[in-house]
Amino acid sequence: MTAQEVRLCGLLLQEHFGDVVEKVGTHLLRNGAQHLRAIVQETGTPMDLVKKSLCVLIQHGACAFSSGRKGPGSPVEYQASFERILRILRYPRYIYTAKTLYGDTGELIIEELLQRGHMTMSSTVKTVADRLTLNMEEGHSMEYSEVSNTFSKLVETHFLQRCPPVEVAGKAVSATPDPATTPGAPANNTTPSTPESFADCYKVPHVTLIGRGKRRNSSEDGEDQRNAKRAKEDPETHGDEGIYWQVNFERFHLHFRDQAIISAVANKLDQTSSEIVRTMLRMSEVTTPPIATCTQALSANEIFRSLPPNYNISRPILDQYLTLLVDDPMEFVGKSGDSGGGMYVVNLHRALANLARATLESVVQERFGSRSARIFRLLLRKRHLEQKQVEDFAMIPAKEAKDMLYTLLSENLVQLQEIPKTPDHAPSRTFYLYTVNQLPTARMLLQNCFKTVANLIERRLFETKESKRLLEKSQRIEAILASLQASGAEPEQLTEVEEMITPPEKQQLESLRHHINKLDSAENQVDETIFLLESYIKSTATNKVIG
Amino acid sequence: VTEIRIYSFMIKELCQQFPQGITDQVIQNDMPHLEPQQRAMAINKLLSLGQLDLLRNSAGLLYRMKDTQTASKMKGSDNQEKLVYQIIEDAGNKGIWSREIRFKSNLPLTEINKILKNLESKKLIKAVKSVAASKKKVYMLYNLQPDRSVTGGAWYSDQDFESEFVEVLNQQCFKFLQSKAEAARDSKQSPMVQRNSSFATSHEVWKYICELGISKVDLSMDDIETILNTLIYDGKVEMTVIAAKEGTVGSVDGQMKLYRGVNAIIQPTGLVKVPCGLCPVFDDCHEGGEISPSNCIYMAEWLDF
Numbered sequence: 118m119t120a121q122e123v124r125l126c127g128l129l130l131q132e133h134f135g136d137v138v139e140k141v142g143t144h145l146l147r148n149g150a151q152h153l154r155a156i157v158q159e160t161g162t163p164m165d166l167v168k169k170s171l172c173v174l175i176q177h178g179a180c181a182f183s184s185g186r187k188g189p190g191s192p193v194e195y196q197a198s199f200e201r202i203l204r205i206l207r208y209p210r211y212i213y214t215a216k217t218l219y220g221d222t223g224e225l226i227i228e229e230l231l232q233r234g235h236m237t238m239s240s241t242v243k244t245v246a247d248r249l250t251l252n253m254e255e256g257h258s259m260e261y262s263e264v265s266n267t268f269s270k271l272v273e274t275h276f277l278q279r280c281p282p283v284e285v286a287g288k289a290v291s292a293t294p295d296p297a298t299t300p301g302a303p304a305n306n307t308t309p310s311t312p313e314s315f316a317d318c319y320k321v322p323h324v325t326l327i328g329r330g331k332r333r334n335s336s337e338d339g340e341d342q343r344n345a346k347r348a349k350e351d352p353e354t355h356g357d358e359g360i361y362w363q364v365n366f367e368r369f370h371l372h373f374r375d376q377a378i379i380s381a382v383a384n385k386l387d388q389t390s391s392e393i394v395r396t397m398l399r400m401s402e403v404t405t406p407p408i409a410t411c412t413q414a415l416s417a418n419e420i421f422r423s424l425p426p427n428y429n430i431s432r433p434i435l436d437q438y439l440t441l442l443v444d445d446p447m448e449f450v451g452k453s454g455d456s457g458g459g460m461y462v463v464n465l466h467r468a469l470a471n472l473a474r475a476t477l478e479s480v481v482q483e484r485f486g487s488r489s490a491r492i493f494r495l496l497l498r499k500r501h502l503e504q505k506q507v508e509d510f511a512m513i514p515a516k517e518a519k520d521m522l523y524t525l526l527s528e529n530l531v532q533l534q535e536i537p538k539t540p541d542h543a544p545s546r547t548f549y550l551y552t553v554n555q556l557p558t559a560r561m562l563l564q565n566c567f568k569t570v571a572n573l574i575e576r577r578l579f580e581t582k583e584s585k586r587l588l589e590k591s592q593r594i595e596a597i598l599a600s601l602q603a604s605g606a607e608p609e610q611l612t613e614v615e616e617m618i619t620p621p622e623k624q625q626l627e628s629l630r631h632h633i634n635k636l637d638s639a640e641n642q643v644d645e646t647i648f649l650l651e652s653y654i655k656s657t658a659t660n661k662v663i664g
Numbered sequence: 665v666t667e668i669r670i671y672s673f674m675i676k677e678l679c680q681q682f683p684q685g686i687t688d689q690v691i692q693n694d695m696p697h698l699e700p701q702q703r704a705m706a707i708n709k710l711l712s713l714g715q716l717d718l719l720r721n722s723a724g725l726l727y728r729m730k731d732t733q734t735a736s737k738m739k740g741s742d743n744q745e746k747l748v749y750q751i752i753e754d755a756g757n758k759g760i761w762s763r764e765i766r767f768k769s770n771l772p773l774t775e776i777n778k779i780l781k782n783l784e785s786k787k788l789i790k791a792v793k794s795v796a797a798s799k800k801k802v803y804m805l806y807n808l809q810p811d812r813s814v815t816g817g818a819w820y821s822d823q824d825f826e827s828e829f830v831e832v833l834n835q836q837c838f839k840f841l842q843s844k845a846e847a848a849r850d851s852k853q854s855p856m857v858q859r860n861s862s863f864a865t866s867h868e869v870w871k872y873i874c875e876l877g878i879s880k881v882d883l884s885m886d887d888i889e890t891i892l893n894t895l896i897y898d899g900k901v902e903m904t905v906i907a908a909k910e911g912t913v914g915s916v917d918g919q920m921k922l923y924r925g926v927n928a929i930i931q932p933t934g935l936v937k938v939p940c941g942l943c944p945v946f947d948d949c950h951e952g953g954e955i956s957p958s959n960c961i962y963m964a965e966w967l968d969f
Contacts, residue, residue, distance in 0.1 A: 381929040437856045446902055447929065476933045478899065483936035487898065495897040512830050512894045562935070569940035572949065572957040579958040632967045642934030649933070
């Protein structure tokens with residue numbers, strides 16, 4: 118848990134859940150697994166607030182509990198998951214993907230689930246239907262069944278999954294009913310159970326949901342709150358009590374990874390090749406485990422049959438494209454056999470390594486110039502080179518090459534390897550070789566990305582704080598305007614109120630909005646880099662292959 | 665003493681008979697009555713007169729008739745100068761450093777410098793600045809062309825690396841390959857044909873550059889290949905090797921190198937679109953410090969853009 122990671126998580130928790138949760142969360146992140154009393158003592162927050170914060174974190178899957186390490190009688194320990202908290206950064210991307218794949222309904226389902234953490238299917242459907250109805254024209258409303266359909270589709274393609282069921286209290290851990298234990302602490306299992314380990318993970322329950330979304334008028338805002346509260350305690354049952362759903366982040370990540378590979382192929386080769394790769398990836402979506410180095414082998418016949426109908430390329434042309442993909446130095450696609458017209462696989466790990474390498478090269482190029490990038494790529498290719506060799510291969514004058522190499526060395530993007538000729542390591546009799554190690558460099562850049570995002574968030578908070586007075590003023594004016602309009606005031610009164618904001622203030626507000634938008638979109642852009650680097654590091658770690 | 669002179673004369677005759685040189689053995693066979701001491705004195709006399717060259721090969725010492733032209737040039741030079749001249753001549757067109765001359769001749773430094781100045785003024789040797797270490801001077805015979813490793817070859821003119829020249833060549837080669845790739849893409853033929861026609865052999869590129877005439881120096885195909893390699897390291901070009909029949913134009917050892925312009929596989933990554941990704945003081949920045957996100961001037965400029 119590096120300092121940058123803790124800082125970033127702290128900022129994310131504070132923005133989404135508030136100060137108390139942030140305090141508890143960062144404390145857990147810094148100090149590992151702790152039991153309730155320790156948290157209360159060390160953070161100095163009252164017990165009930167700590168309990169509530171833990172509930173919030175558990176609800177969102179950011180915190181897990183397990184029985185204590187000291188034996189069966191010891192109190193339950195809570196552990197925060199840094200990875201899960203980081204996912205908050207990626208929420209906009211998940212929602213956008215759901216929108217492109219499943220339309221507005223899908224978008225809202227994912228949004229609701231992300232906001233609430235865990236929800237039953239019935240409550241999700243109802244809430245989404247109400248929201249959609251709000252945006253539709255008068256007299257129209259959204260059918261529950263439509264929303265249920267979209268929900269089922271999301272489950273079928275594994276974007277949603279059931280939360281792992283929690284065992285009921287009284288089963289394994291008996292003895293002292295510790296007040297800190299939330300009902301249903303699982304038995305002393307050493308391996309955390311993944312959602313996939315439960316058989317019904319992707320089974321849609323039989324839910325009786327008949328009805329339409331309810332439209333609520335804005336004047337019933339106050340009632341809305343009460344209605345929402347009431348809905349939670351709704352005695353209506355729909356047959357799926359206790360079955361909670363959550364967003365399956367891994368599935369989204371696989372989708373993003375596929376997208377990255379397809380766009381890389383499109384950039385390098387052409388549109389048709391990328392369509393072929395897209396088809397191959399789609400066919401192996403559910404059959405390939407997430408950490409595999411390559412997809413299942415697909416025969417050329419199958420690929421030909423599964424191509425989208427508007428791409429009517431003939432069979433020999435398809436074979437040519439496949440051969441070209443295999444011959445390409447980037448090795449996106451490999452040939453694993455000759456049966457069925459040729460068996461082809463997509464090399465996932467290789468593709469991720471290439472994308473990570475391109476990311477590193479891009480950073481060096483933008484930061485230090487194209488000649489330094491040339492040296493960097495040269496070292497990536499040739500592994501170890503002496504100073505003189507670098508100058509000769511890169512065709513850069515000696516003085517400049519030396520300067521660039523030392524700059525890269527000071528930024529730790531390039532490492533120096535000493536090979537002594539004599540046992541006394543005398544500098545004049547030692548080889549000094551420059552080298553680039555892709556994996557450690559990727560890790561370092563990942564930490565830089567975390568720091569960058571934390572900087573962006575802090576800047577955004579700073580900008581908001583600076584203009585707090587102005588923002589409050591504009592909010593009051595808007596509220597006054599709204600109330601005047603609702604009570605049917607005359608146009609002169611409205612313009613009078615509007616003019617209470619002076620033009621320079623308007624401009625300031627405009628520029629503030631512009632700044633905040635820019636910072637927000639920048640966070641998303643850096644998150645893309647984080648995704649590529651994280652996927653590469655994870656894939657390398659699980660496969661122990663030098664990429 | 666006259667005997668020595670007679671013996672020297674006879675040895676000289678022998679040398680003239682065998683222009684490639686004679687060994688002690690040959691002299692002994694020819695004049696068996698000659699004692700080793702007298703033989704040595706005779707040979708020394710010839711050497712001091714500058715009429716014999718003393719060489720060493722794997723079998724032993726070799727005596728050779730000296731070229732009369734050079735013999736006349738050396739008239740007036742003393743032994744030491746001749747020795748130094750010999751050493752420099754042996755170094756061929758790679759030249760030899762003054763310190764190495766000192767090691768080989770065992771002469772003191774001051775003597776060496778005097779002799780070198782003498783020889784240079786007589787236009788027998790010249791100093792060439794080495795491109796590897798700019799302060800080092802190597803000496804070689806006056807009329808020899810310095811070797812490539814000393815001058816640096818086509819990319820150096822007067823010890824200066826011609827970066828502009830290299831840049832121009834770089835861009836020209838890239839443009840050639842890029843236009844070839846585009847032409848192949850626009851031809852809308854089957855993908856295999858498209859890809860094959862977007863390749864250019866190193867020979868084709870070489871011919872194109874020669875015809876462009878932007879180079880005042882003659883460039884070999886190897887030179888062009890080093891330029892193309894830099895394009896590969898720029899990520900703009902990729903290379904494959906194919907087997908070619910011996911005798912096809914441009915093939916070396918039965919293979920040909922093919923080059924092709926390519927596009928990058930990703931757009932510039934997200935991290936560099938943000939000031940922090942390019943910030944020179946990234947490591948010094950933290951909240952509450954002198955450099956922090958709140959007062960960052962780079963961010964302020966970027967936000968107002």
